[in-house]
Amino acid sequence: MLGFSNTGKLPKLYARHTGQNDMPDAVRRQLEVKEAYQPERLISNTSFVIFDTETTGLHLERGDRLLSLGAVRIIAGRIHLGDAFYELIDPKGPIPTPSIFIHGITPGIASARPHISDVLLKFLAYIGCDAIVAHHASFDMKFLNHAMLCCFGFPIQNRVIDTALAAAWIRRIEEVELIDPESYHNTRFDAVAAHFGITAVDRHTAFGDALSTALLFQRFINILNRNGVKSLRQLVRIAGVS
Amino acid sequence: MVEIPYKKIIDFFRGIVPFNELPQDVLNSLPQKIVIDYFPKESLILEQDGPPCNYLYIIQTGAVEKAVRKDGVDILLEYRTEGEFFGSASLINVTGPAFNVRAHEDTVCYLLPKETFDELMQNHVGFHEHFAIRVSKLAYRLKKAQTGIFAPREVSDTVVFRSDSHLFNVTAGELVRRKPVTCSPYHEVAFVAKLMAREGVGAVVVVDVRNHPLGIVTKSDMTNRILAAGKTGSEPIRTVMSAPVLSVAPWEACFSALLKMARFNCHHICVVLGKLLQGVISQHDFIVLQGSNPLAVMNDIQKQTTVQGVTRLVSAMDRTVKGLLSSGVSARDIATFISECNDRLTRRIIALTEESLREEGLGPPPVPYCWLALGSEGRKEQTLRTDQDNAIIYSDPEAGSDQDVHEYFLRLAQGVVSGLESCGFPLCKGGIMASNPRWCQPERVWKRYFSLWVNKASPEDLRNSTIFFDFRPLAGAAVLAQRLRAFLNHNIEKNRAFLRHLTTNALYNGPPLGFLRTLVVEKSGTHKNQLNLKMSGLVPVVDAIRVLSLSEQISATNTLNRLELITRKKLLSRDMAEDIKEAFNFIMLLRINHHMMQKEEEIEPSDYIDPKALSKLQEKCLIEAFHVVRDLQGELKARFPESI
Numbered sequence: 001m002l003g004f005s006n007t008g009k010l011p012k013l014y015a016r017h018t019g020q021n022d023m024p025d026a027v028r029r030q031l032e033v034k035e036a037y038q039p040e041r042l043i044s045n046t047s048f049v050i051f052d053t054e055t056t057g058l059h060l061e062r063g064d065r066l067l068s069l070g071a072v073r074i075i076a077g078r079i080h081l082g083d084a085f086y087e088l089i090d091p092k093g094p095i096p097t098p099s100i101f102i103h104g105i106t107p108g109i110a111s112a113r114p115h116i117s118d119v120l121l122k123f124l125a126y127i128g129c130d131a132i133v134a135h136h137a138s139f140d141m142k143f144l145n146h147a148m149l150c151c152f153g154f155p156i157q158n159r160v161i162d163t164a165l166a167a168a169w170i171r172r173i174e175e176v177e178l179i180d181p182e183s184y185h186n187t188r189f190d191a192v193a194a195h196f197g198i199t200a201v202d203r204h205t206a207f208g209d210a211l212s213t214a215l216l217f218q219r220f221i222n223i224l225n226r227n228g229v230k231s232l233r234q235l236v237r238i239a240g241v242s
Numbered sequence: 243m244v245e246i247p248y249k250k251i252i253d254f255f256r257g258i259v260p261f262n263e264l265p266q267d268v269l270n271s272l273p274q275k276i277v278i279d280y281f282p283k284e285s286l287i288l289e290q291d292g293p294p295c296n297y298l299y300i301i302q303t304g305a306v307e308k309a310v311r312k313d314g315v316d317i318l319l320e321y322r323t324e325g326e327f328f329g330s331a332s333l334i335n336v337t338g339p340a341f342n343v344r345a346h347e348d349t350v351c352y353l354l355p356k357e358t359f360d361e362l363m364q365n366h367v368g369f370h371e372h373f374a375i376r377v378s379k380l381a382y383r384l385k386k387a388q389t390g391i392f393a394p395r396e397v398s399d400t401v402v403f404r405s406d407s408h409l410f411n412v413t414a415g416e417l418v419r420r421k422p423v424t425c426s427p428y429h430e431v432a433f434v435a436k437l438m439a440r441e442g443v444g445a446v447v448v449v450d451v452r453n454h455p456l457g458i459v460t461k462s463d464m465t466n467r468i469l470a471a472g473k474t475g476s477e478p479i480r481t482v483m484s485a486p487v488l489s490v491a492p493w494e495a496c497f498s499a500l501l502k503m504a505r506f507n508c509h510h511i512c513v514v515l516g517k518l519l520q521g522v523i524s525q526h527d528f529i530v531l532q533g534s535n536p537l538a539v540m541n542d543i544q545k546q547t548t549v550q551g552v553t554r555l556v557s558a559m560d561r562t563v564k565g566l567l568s569s570g571v572s573a574r575d576i577a578t579f580i581s582e583c584n585d586r587l588t589r590r591i592i593a594l595t596e597e598s599l600r601e602e603g604l605g606p607p608p609v610p611y612c613w614l615a616l617g618s619e620g621r622k623e624q625t626l627r628t629d630q631d632n633a634i635i636y637s638d639p640e641a642g643s644d645q646d647v648h649e650y651f652l653r654l655a656q657g658v659v660s661g662l663e664s665c666g667f668p669l670c671k672g673g674i675m676a677s678n679p680r681w682c683q684p685e686r687v688w689k690r691y692f693s694l695w696v697n698k699a700s701p702e703d704l705r706n707s708t709i710f711f712d713f714r715p716l717a718g719a720a721v722l723a724q725r726l727r728a729f730l731n732h733n734i735e736k737n738r739a740f741l742r743h744l745t746t747n748a749l750y751n752g753p754p755l756g757f758l759r760t761l762v763v764e765k766s767g768t769h770k771n772q773l774n775l776k777m778s779g780l781v782p783v784v785d786a787i788r789v790l791s792l793s794e795q796i797s798a799t800n801t802l803n804r805l806e807l808i809t810r811k812k813l814l815s816r817d818m819a820e821d822i823k824e825a826f827n828f829i830m831l832l833r834i835n836h837h838m839m840q841k842e843e844e845i846e847p848s849d850y851i852d853p854k855a856l857s858k859l860q861e862k863c864l865i866e867a868f869h870v871v872r873d874l875q876g877e878l879k880a881r882f883p884e885s886i
Contacts, residue, residue: 078353079278086246113244197348199303207247215350218280 007034010154017153026125033157036129039233043221046232047075048161049126050133050217051085052209053140054103056095065091066116066143067105069123070206072214073130077221079214085126086207088113102204117151127158131232135189135213137162137241159236163213166220166239167192173227192216248273251352258300258325260372264362275358278302281345288329288343294336295329297353304349305862310341321346323862330373333359414499414513415492418521422512424449425479427456431468432475434459444526445510447519448483454517457483458510489514490523499523501578504540543586549661552590556665559583573830574802581622587665588613588658589717595657599650607654608647610719611636616674620712621784622800625834629670630662631709633681635688635722644684651682674709685722689729696733699743707744708785711792712799724797731795741793745882748785749875753868754778761853761865769850775836776849779829779864782871783822786878790814793881801826814877822874825867832856832864 010031015021051071057064071085088105090113100106134140137160145155189212190203198215229235251273255261261269277297281287281304288295290311305323309316319341322328332339333356363370423441425434427448434446438461448457459479467473467482488511490499499511503525513520546552563580592613600606617631618624634655639647655676663669676682683691692710695703711730715723734740754762754773763771784801791804794811798804802823809819837847853861 077279081248081251081276081278082274084246086244088244197303199350205247208250215278215280218278218350219282219348222280222282 007031007157010157013153017149024121026121027152029124029128030154030157033129037131037159037232039231039236041232042230043232043235044225044230045076047073047130048133048217049073049085049130049158050210050214051127051140052134052206052213053143054105054204054206055143056091056093056099060142060146063093064143065089065093066119066147067091067095067103067110068206069119069144070208070210071123071126071132072207072210074214074218074221077218079211079218081211084207084211085123087119087122089116089119090114092116104205116147120147120151124156129158131159131161131236132156133161133163133213133217135163135192135209135216137164141241159232160241161217161235161239162241163217163220163239164188164192165241166217166224166235167196169238170220170223170227189213246273251276254302254325254352255300258327260369263368263372264366268362268366272354272358275355277353277355279351279353281306281349281351283345283347283349285345286342287345287349287351288332288339288341290340290342291338294338295332296356297329298327298333298356298359299329299343300327300352300354301325302350302352304351305346306343306349307346308341308343316342321857323857334363334373412496413492414490414494414496414511414523415520417496417499417523417527418492418513419527420521422447422519422522424453424519426450427478427480427483429479430475431464431473431477431479431482434479435464435475438464444524445522447487447512447522448479448485449519452517453519455487455489455512455514455519456480457485458487458512458522459483460510487512491515492520496523497575501575501582504582540583540586543583543590546590547594549591549594549664552587552594552661553665555587559587573827573834576834577623577625577830580624581619584619584624584667585615585716588615588662591661591665592654592658592717595654595661598657599653604650604653607636608643608650609637609639610722611651612718612720612722613658613676613716614713614723615716616713617709618712619716620714620799622714623784623830625830625837628667630659630667631670631674632659632676632716633674633710633713634676634683635726636684637719637722638684638686647684648679648682652677652679655682685725688726692726692730693733696730696737696740699740704743704747708747708788711788714799727797731792731797734792735795738793741789742882744785744789744792745878748782748789748878751777751781751785752875753782753871755865755868755872761861761868763853764850771854772850772852774849775829775833775851779868779871780826780833782875783826786874787822789878789882813881818873818877821870825870828863828867832860 011021011023014023014027049071050073051069053066053070054068055064055066066089068088069085070087073080073083075083088110090110092115095105095107095110141156141160148155189209193212193216196216196219198212198219203209203212224230224235224238229238248270252269255264255269255272261272264272287299287306301322301324303324305321306328307321308319308328310319311317322343328343329339331337363373423437423443423445424447425437427450437446438444445458445460447455448459449455457480459482463482463484468475468477473482488502488506488508490502490511490513492513492515499513503509503511509525511523513523542555542558543552546555559580562583563576596607612635614620614633614635615631616633618628619631634651636647636651659669659675659677669675674681691706695707695710713723713726756762761773763773787801787804787808790808790813791798794808794813796804796807796811798807805814805819805822805826808814809816814822832851833849836849836851840847853864856864
């Protein structure tokens, strides 16, 4: 019930923030997310959006912003390559030179790209009511929700699943060796992926990373199923990010 | 939206025949249509005679195996691995798959939907032709498999050789025909004889109250040990039974049971689960199963009365080995079979040589002696007839007779060595043979040699250690060899520094692994672009396991037996031991297969192979195996850190 009362506040938050009452369709869709959530649905038969972001740096509070957003959908355990999402974003600010070597997005490329609010609208339309999945999702969500609050006055309503948490859970169950979880962000995904035998597709583009994460999550669905984690509710309990 | 960066996926397809023939714009549009699916190891992807495929499956990572099921037996057709595909025949013919496709390991596939596939078939001639030919080839292969003349070695991707030959597919448990006939150890002989007659069996198993077998009595025991020995029917059966009994677990292949029976010259073997008796298998059961059996070859050796007779059997042995190889048996079993044959052959030649010396008037051996098998023969790891490595140890003769005794054994050794040579065992180039006076010595000299090698550990001593310390008694008084082994163990225990020297030696050869999981090949010379399977794969394992087992005073010489024993002593983890076993078996099998192929092409057998000539799966397995070898060397280094 709490969920619905929260949802009820969203139009007010939106109106107060933007000064407009008319929500675009994609934003309005967010009002339906909580109601559409079916906790007992089998994860092997659900659709998920697996996404990744590239940012200008690691520190939101020091002015780092989103640079690109990539995603791909898994439906009933299969990755649908045709149902993918990829956008570059104009960060409206300087792109630190060192980060260009990682993601290859130069200021020239970025400034030709749409503003964050347009990208968010497209992204909200794309994810619909699906649960969204990322590796170390809280990092991506910090940037995404910051942008959401700036543009629309409320955060993303979809359930968020973290594959790093799922990996840690699996490690406890199967005693799989993963490398020290405190170590550096980029190596973490590589280590986990290598351990589960994933061939990373195209590292360090938001789409390539999202696809690699999807390949990882695809295996996790199987491993989790084998270990009794079958419903969305169970998945959220072990790997959900709030 | 920005164009999705599918470049890597498009590149993947561009690298695959016949997708490489498609125009760029068609390739670019492919990813849009594709779905990625994941199949955990051993899951069934396509089912024989199941519903027709809706997709063409292209393997992104992993490997799958195709097998047809016929009369309840799976016949392996081939493996498909990264960059290859399956499902095309079913797609084209819109029929159920003609075989089962199972994930051989965790596998990720790109799935190309039927509509897209049909579109490509209609619009691109090269693409169409490729699949048309492929489907007809497959149909041919399937037909061959079903008519039973399928030869697994014609398939390029076959790593493990399998067939429907019964010896390897039927387990010992399946061969048990009836409930075993048993009696208690206190039953009278007369009662057991009646039991045999009533039940119509040739053997009765003597069991305790928990149904654990204690011994076995056969019809021939009845005649030999009772009637011939003048005993009466009131004798308790335990005084005449053979004990302990040979046993085999129900899930083991018949072939393992057969080998055990051959080794101990027994006609019956008990099938036991834990210690509980499940049934009895007799030699007769094998003959019924097989029509003929490898035992016949071994038994024929025993019957020969001249060295020439033995020589003539060699080609029959070769044929049997080839048969075993193409019918899917593990490297260990093949090596065991070869060792068993070679042992019998050697024993027969020794007996015949002793006899001819006697006829020459030299009399019987003046003192007890033992014929030692060394090196790979000592380890029972021979694959081909490799160079002879042998020696003689005899009891210390009484003072004064030294010269005569030495003379006799040298004569014996010369006779045996030349007999072995005529059977196709080349002479040892390093002269490590019993006919070399240095290696035909009394017990006290051998002890002096061994203690010298352990204490001095010069490079030559270490080289000798790796050959001689794998000694095994082959014929004669085994107690001499046992005493020598005890002496050796004691000496090593007193001088642990020797193990560090031996470790340095064992780390000299290593697996040819480069950066980024590649294989390193010779850069120049006769073997350019090749690698040496024996020196870089087998020798490092054998050497490392030898050090570990000598450090624990383990007397076994066979590498896999040593491995089992050091694992029990917790020197290696169970998982690691399993990996080593598989890696060792794989490299060994690859080597045997390589030798057999060279033999067929009448090339001098060598251990060099060109990794490019291997199938993708074989190459992958080889890389994995080499990684295991490297891990093992790491373990060894950690245990004896002062080396290097």
